[in-house]
Amino acid sequence: MSGAAPQAANRISALVVAHNEAERLPECLAALGPADEIVVVLDRSTDGSLAIARARANRVIEGDWPLEGDRRNAGIAACTGEWVLEVDADERVPPALWAEIRRVCASSAHAFHRVRIDNHVGGRLIRGGWAGSFGTTSKPILFRRGAKRWRAQRVHPGLDWTGTEGEKITAHGIHHALDRDISDMLRRLDRYSSAKAADLLDSGKIGSLPDNLRRFVSRFFKSLVSRGGWREGGWGVLLAFCTGLFPLLSHLKARLEPERHGGRPRGGDRQAGP
Template identity: 45%
Template structure:
């Protein structure tokens, strides 16, 4: 199939082989490794794919660099903890032969451990769908450290086949992700001079919990739904506090 599958990764030796195996149908598989200290490079080379290693300070920069490396007219962008489902692979063959859009949203099946969690996702935790399939030149990532903004060019469509996304192994992984993402978001906020207001942060805590647990029906997922809602609510609070800490530290050093 004349498509490039792009995987941008950092220390993903545990997930990389399965991700690449699910994309074996592609004419080209490109793995861009950002400052890896584990065996990710060895794993990727063992699969016989194109590997590029380097260091990019911003997530958007490294994703744009990966897109530039791809040589096929169509690109499917995956994270290392994602897998192409059989349904999506079959649909890609049909869609690419008569595509009438420049990018396509692909549904996501998000997992905690081995359990497909259908409800409660949002904010930094995970999304229900994303524009993972696109014609080269129609998707540009913004210059942000966490969840960069996207510029999409042309007409978009939706696919039926899904990507399996193994977001978290367990509750501890949720905590680690919350810590990493709030660190990066706080750094972005300070560098961009974004103001924080205590009343707004407090309001976001409650609205995010309500949105995840009630509106997105996280209550249907038992304890997993509670965790998703709680960590979604804590994200802006931790980002706010870490930004204050970072600003104070920069003031002392400057």
């Protein structure tokens, strides 16, 4: 953490929410050294994450949160800085980006800012093709405390904001070690779609098969063509497939195996999706 204390209004809390991330957490926390405060939220971790977090963080919170939105809100509430930088355990904040973050926090009149995300699969940087809920090239992860609230959902919960959005930070990006390889990407698709199926069942609106087939086609096209996935060759095709399949697979899990994902559909599969 930084030596010279900045003005109180510009203090930055770095927040990490993790589950069994003992392998990735050390590098993530080391890269957060320039922050004025590090807060780690551990959700049902059973590996060595607790010892790692206690060695580097100012505050460690343990708990059991079935919903992603709830555990992230708990972490935000624990931060004391005027600004919060919310990163995941598989993300690294390079030194050059810290300088840009400090500049923005010192001069911004806005409530939040998006930060460029550089997604890597294995050792390969993949710039094009990220779309939908399967990946993004920027996220609103730098914000004033009190400006951001996550909704009560399991996967990719929605956000409610207080205040205006400022400039996007693009000169430097966060290094995101998203997937180790293709098999890891497919396992992530399976996890995400299972969690989304549970959210659909909770809402009682799982959508229809025709609608989700159309979403598959439109998301595949958006990822491969509109978002430049074609420039990535075979990786772009794979990414477009996963991006399009995510809502369709979530729907099919909720429709065909509701008992595995929290119950039975409460409104039938002809209802409009969220």
